[in-house]
Amino acid sequence: MTWVFVQSLISGILSGGVYALFGVGITIIFGVMKMVDFSACSQLVWGMYFTWIFYAVTGLNCYYAIPFVVICMGALAFVIFKLIVRPLLGSNDTSFILVTLGLSYFLQNLAEFVFGTDPKTIPSPIKTSSIQIGEYTIGLPRFIAFCAMIVLVFAVYALLNKTTLGRAMRATAEKPEVAQMLGINTKKTFTIAFMIGVIFAGISGLLITPIYYVTPTSGSMFRTAAYIAVIIGGLGDIKGALVGGIVIGVIEGLVTGMISNDLGPVGIGLALLLVLYIRPQGFFGKGERRA
Amino acid sequence: MGTLLDVNDLSISFGGIKAVQNLNFHIDTGEVLALIGPNGSGKSTTVNMIAGIYIPDKGIIKYDGHVIPNKMDIANRAKLGIARTFQTPRPFANLTVYDNIYTIALLHNKYTEAKEITNDILKLTKLDNLRNTNSGKLSIEKRKWLDLARTMATRPKLIMMDEVMAGLNPAEMEASLDLIRAINKEGITVLFIEHVMKAVVSVCTRAIVLNQGKLLCEGEPREVLNNPDVVAAYLGGETDVAGN
Amino acid sequence: MKKYLSLKSMIKIGLLVVALIFPLFVSGNYVISILVNCLFFAAMAECWNIIGGYGGQVSWCHASFVAIGAYSNFILSNDFGITPFLSLPLGIGISFMLAAVIGHATFRLHGPYFSVATIACGEAVRVLIQYFDKITKGAAGIYVSYKGADFWALTFENDIPFYYLGIIVLLLTVLVTYLFTKSKTGYYLSAIKGDETAAESLGIEVFKVKLTAFQLSAMLSSVVGCFYASFLTYIAPTSTASFDLSMKIGVVAIVGGVASLWGPVVGGFIVILLIEATSVFFGAAGGSQMIYGLLLIVVIIFKPEGIIALFRKNNAEDSKNMELDKKEEA
Numbered sequence: 001m002t003w004v005f006v007q008s009l010i011s012g013i014l015s016g017g018v019y020a021l022f023g024v025g026i027t028i029i030f031g032v033m034k035m036v037d038f039s040a041c042s043q044l045v046w047g048m049y050f051t052w053i054f055y056a057v058t059g060l061n062c063y064y065a066i067p068f069v070v071i072c073m074g075a076l077a078f079v080i081f082k083l084i085v086r087p088l089l090g091s092n093d094t095s096f097i098l099v100t101l102g103l104s105y106f107l108q109n110l111a112e113f114v115f116g117t118d119p120k121t122i123p124s125p126i127k128t129s130s131i132q133i134g135e136y137t138i139g140l141p142r143f144i145a146f147c148a149m150i151v152l153v154f155a156v157y158a159l160l161n162k163t164t165l166g167r168a169m170r171a172t173a174e175k176p177e178v179a180q181m182l183g184i185n186t187k188k189t190f191t192i193a194f195m196i197g198v199i200f201a202g203i204s205g206l207l208i209t210p211i212y213y214v215t216p217t218s219g220s221m222f223r224t225a226a227y228i229a230v231i232i233g234g235l236g237d238i239k240g241a242l243v244g245g246i247v248i249g250v251i252e253g254l255v256t257g258m259i260s261n262d263l264g265p266v267g268i269g270l271a272l273l274l275v276l277y278i279r280p281q282g283f284f285g286k287g288e289r290r291a
Numbered sequence: 292m293g294t295l296l297d298v299n300d301l302s303i304s305f306g307g308i309k310a311v312q313n314l315n316f317h318i319d320t321g322e323v324l325a326l327i328g329p330n331g332s333g334k335s336t337t338v339n340m341i342a343g344i345y346i347p348d349k350g351i352i353k354y355d356g357h358v359i360p361n362k363m364d365i366a367n368r369a370k371l372g373i374a375r376t377f378q379t380p381r382p383f384a385n386l387t388v389y390d391n392i393y394t395i396a397l398l399h400n401k402y403t404e405a406k407e408i409t410n411d412i413l414k415l416t417k418l419d420n421l422r423n424t425n426s427g428k429l430s431i432e433k434r435k436w437l438d439l440a441r442t443m444a445t446r447p448k449l450i451m452m453d454e455v456m457a458g459l460n461p462a463e464m465e466a467s468l469d470l471i472r473a474i475n476k477e478g479i480t481v482l483f484i485e486h487v488m489k490a491v492v493s494v495c496t497r498a499i500v501l502n503q504g505k506l507l508c509e510g511e512p513r514e515v516l517n518n519p520d521v522v523a524a525y526l527g528g529e530t531d532v533a534g535n
Numbered sequence: 536m537k538k539y540l541s542l543k544s545m546i547k548i549g550l551l552v553v554a555l556i557f558p559l560f561v562s563g564n565y566v567i568s569i570l571v572n573c574l575f576f577a578a579m580a581e582c583w584n585i586i587g588g589y590g591g592q593v594s595w596c597h598a599s600f601v602a603i604g605a606y607s608n609f610i611l612s613n614d615f616g617i618t619p620f621l622s623l624p625l626g627i628g629i630s631f632m633l634a635a636v637i638g639h640a641t642f643r644l645h646g647p648y649f650s651v652a653t654i655a656c657g658e659a660v661r662v663l664i665q666y667f668d669k670i671t672k673g674a675a676g677i678y679v680s681y682k683g684a685d686f687w688a689l690t691f692e693n694d695i696p697f698y699y700l701g702i703i704v705l706l707l708t709v710l711v712t713y714l715f716t717k718s719k720t721g722y723y724l725s726a727i728k729g730d731e732t733a734a735e736s737l738g739i740e741v742f743k744v745k746l747t748a749f750q751l752s753a754m755l756s757s758v759v760g761c762f763y764a765s766f767l768t769y770i771a772p773t774s775t776a777s778f779d780l781s782m783k784i785g786v787v788a789i790v791g792g793v794a795s796l797w798g799p800v801v802g803g804f805i806v807i808l809l810i811e812a813t814s815v816f817f818g819a820a821g822g823s824q825m826i827y828g829l830l831l832i833v834v835i836i837f838k839p840e841g842i843i844a845l846f847r848k849n850n851a852e853d854s855k856n857m858e859l860d861k862k863e864e865a
Contacts, residue, residue: 383729
């Protein structure tokens with residue numbers, strides 16, 4: 001029993017790392033634009049497919065595909081921003097939710113149209129290797145994904161706090177009008193924030209290719225788990241996305257490991273409702289009644 | 292005439308900045324009390340605390356003889372008869388002028404009564420000819436009037452008017468003042484938050500002045516505006532002091 | 536003015552008459568079954584419209600309510616031989632409670648919380664249906680037990696009875712929606728959609744109103760789901776409780792026109808027929824499903840009022856009043 005518990009805990013923390021990474025992408029976009037990007041889970045699918053294309057052409061290990069995926073996702077983000085997000089800037093957030101969900105559905109089915117429904121795999125020696133600590137097993141791909149997440153989250157922290165671009169982004173997040181008066185190009189800041197968010201989704205996709213099959217619907221588990229993680233952590237807070245991701249990963253790991261393999265979504269759904277009852281603003285959200 | 296609203300030792304701070312400190316004032320039933328002061332002096336914050344949008348750190352708000360508990364929500368305060376307008380008017384932009392008022396009138400009345408009341412309010416606020424216009428398409432002045440008209444439908448005892456005159460030209464202002472007098476004549480008490488001192492002098496019976504979250508002085512509008520402390524507080528401000 | 540109105544209602548009555556006699560002129564089940572699909576999707580979208588359109592609270596778990604109605608029907612009729620009509624209260628009751636749970640957690644908040652919670656709960660319901668496979672037959676799904684044409688069991692030889700049933704169910708949802716919009720709660724809900732803070736400050740109990748609307752929408756959806764299941768004759772978690780179905784219901788309503796009585800009806804016919812047509816060229820999977828996403832994006836960006844706005848006379852009254860307003864200002 002304890003073995004099951006600890007093993008579930010470990011795998012929960014590790015898969016929570018991917019939720020956290022994915023959640024940080026959503027958080028960056030929300031932080032700057034105050035909009036939730038619901039298309040991120042399909043962007044993740046495209047990240048997986050870009051990785052697969054890279055593998056199919058070069059035959060190299062998925063981690064070599066990082067620059068390729070970053071460029072492809074950046075380009076995709078730019079196009080999406082110009083065509084879809086920009087016309088909606090300044091409108092209400094319901095429109096944005098609807099449009100990004102439409103986009104999500106479109107991208108997912110476009111992937112199905114182009115690549116078909118057959119699951120694709122990217123063979124690599126890392127795939128099945130694992131680290132053994134005592135009686136517990138840690139899958140190497142999950143471990144790498146977790147470490148990559150830590151590195152990238154620190155990179156984002158540094159970006160936001162130490163660079164001019166980061167300061168511009170934070171200023172835009174606080175008060176867009178004031179930022180504009182200070183000579184910050186808010187449109188450009190929005191574009192960059194959106195691109196970073198989409199690239200994060202793509203990288204998350206890349207990192208899970210050794211763990212999951214590449215199919216058009218691989219993103220659907222992120223549609224629930226990762227968004228719940230962002231919300232229970234506190235929308236718009238990077239620490240929150242990190243903690244929320246790991247908490248959701250652990251809950252999912254424990255439920256699937258100890259109760260039933262199928263009930264993961266029920267566990268995290270209940271966790272969401274519970275957190276919204278007790279602490280609606282999430283772990284790190286600011287609790288204040290607004291005018 | 293008794294006291295309708297009694298505010299005692301009201302304080303609130305946001306992130307260490309004391310927005311309102313130990314504020315005491317009262318409003319008598321039926322009067323038009325002006326609440327004035329430079330930008331950022333805590334006028335709107337006070338209104339928001341009375342309306343229930345902000346929860347004060349300390350202090351007691353007594354309304355109609357009863358203490359309003361901090362946890363009473365916004366809607367229930369409105370039901371007691373505490374109404375307010377917004378600095379930027381907030382019509383239900385998806386509804387017509389008529390439906391804006393009718394919806395609120397339904398809160399306290401049956402369908403047919405609500406219809407009559409809506410028509411009465413439309414006449415009183417001179418929005419009758421715009422009744423079928425989509426409220427999102429109204430001019431600023433008419434939006435402000437619609438805000439007032441909607442509060443009338445809540446059967447208010449107290450209306451807190453947050454800068455109704457801002458952005459209006461002199462003719463519109465005159466018309467709005469008439470409307471406010473008409474509302475007051477119906478027996479409704481008014482808390483009048485304003486920067487336009489001409490309007491304050493013309494419609495208010497009493498004025499209180501806030502500065503940096505504290506009560507600066509209190510009295511007859513004209514007297515108050517000639518008070519050296521008030522003039523000093525406003526100096527450098529954009530406002531036309533002393534009512535010319 | 537009066538003449539114009541009566542013309543409008545004449546067109547509506549004409550359309551209804553055409554719809555009623557239409558099956559007499561069609562041979563073969565294919566066309567009818569597509570039309571039944573249109574009718575049921577229109578009805579589901581009409582239910583969605585109550586909370587998603589009039590209330591502006593975008594729900595992505597309406598498939599769950601449809602599934603609750605559908606499963607109540609099949610489980611009671613297959614295992615206990617109870618007519619689907621008597622399974623309605625069960626579906627309605629469960630939907631009511633599920634909506635209460637979701638609403639209680641999210642309706643005190645502004646922002647995307649409701650949408651995320653509905654996605655999560657929709658997923659949880661699908662998983663639960665799969666998990667309790669003793670009752671629900673799990674992922675394998677349930678077939679209706681066909682014992683010959685029987686009205687009370689809702690089993691028929693062809694889809695023509697379902698066509699008429701679909702019309703009745705659709706008109707029922709339209710009627711309920713109409714009555715709702717004319718009720719006090721309906722008015723309050725529109726006000727909340729317009730400006731939640733203002734509505735609250737005027738004394739509208741935002742939380743209660745949203746919850747009531749959501750529960751009504753959920754209960755009505757489960758009624759539609761019950762009859763839809765009988766038409767499908769086979770239900771499975773992936774076909775009735777999936778996010779895809781929730782998405783389609785929302786898209787049909789939004790494309791047709793949110794917060795409009797007949798918008799979802801227009802949407803049902805246009806969207807479903809369009810998908811049918813494109814699936815001929817692109818295949819049923821992937822290709823034609825892209826259309827849902829694409830339609831949603833295009834409508835929101837270019838015509839947020841939906842397709843039904845194209846049918847309306849160009850808001851003559853509004854512009855007339857605008858002029859009046861301008862004159863007064865001058």
